[in-house]
Amino acid sequence: MTKQTKKSQKTQQKTKKHLFFGIGIIVLAILVVVSVLIYFAGLSIKSGGESERKQRIEAIYASIPVPEQAYFYEEDIFGDKRPYEHDAGRSTSSFKRFVLAKNVDETFAYFDTLIKDAGYKFHEDPYPGSVQLQRHYKSDKGEYIRLSVSSKLRDDAASSEILMKGEFSEDFFKIDPNAGPSRVTIKVNLDDNNE
Numbered sequence: 001m002t003k004q005t006k007k008s009q010k011t012q013q014k015t016k017k018h019l020f021f022g023i024g025i026i027v028l029a030i031l032v033v034v035s036v037l038i039y040f041a042g043l044s045i046k047s048g049g050e051s052e053r054k055q056r057i058e059a060i061y062a063s064i065p066v067p068e069q070a071y072f073y074e075e076d077i078f079g080d081k082r083p084y085e086h087d088a089g090r091s092t093s094s095f096k097r098f099v100l101a102k103n104v105d106e107t108f109a110y111f112d113t114l115i116k117d118a119g120y121k122f123h124e125d126p127y128p129g130s131v132q133l134q135r136h137y138k139s140d141k142g143e144y145i146r147l148s149v150s151s152k153l154r155d156d157a158a159s160s161e162i163l164m165k166g167e168f169s170e171d172f173f174k175i176d177p178n179a180g181p182s183r184v185t186i187k188v189n190l191d192d193n194n195e
Helices: 003-062 104-117 152-165
Strands: 070-076 094-100 121-124 133-138 144-151 182-189
Touching: 003 094, 003 182, 104 133, 104 144, 104 182, 144 152, 152 182
Parallel strands: none
Antiparallel strands: 070 094, 094 182, 121 133, 133 144, 144 182
């Protein structure tokens, strides 16, 4: 063999190595792109379901307007179903919590009317006679709304006495459970009413 033929063979071998290396990189890049697309497609499908659920929960809340003069407002509205760690048969509700400058009975009657006017039907009074008024409502689609109203004055006193003394004083029981302002919690759960 001539020197030129050997040189030509070495060049061809180098070219083949470069070609295989280039093809390998292209195949690897395609696999990475496909993997990323599959990953984001899965997230999109998952978040699409969560998004629909969240939109429905937000629509329920929009049908029960919170007055402008609400204080200490907080909320946690989410679309994913969140089962409890200790009991997978129960799930956490989205909530809105705030304080209104009204007595408990006025506030409870106000929201009871708003919720019923929005089309939700009475389901149960879970703790009749309790100082914290609570009522559950249900939609035709099996969605649950939980209304809780209590005296912020009394709730704060209870927290303070338990923290500071470990028990309730006689004066605590003299606080009117109807005294305003009212602490309101509205929970929405699309799945169950067993929180």
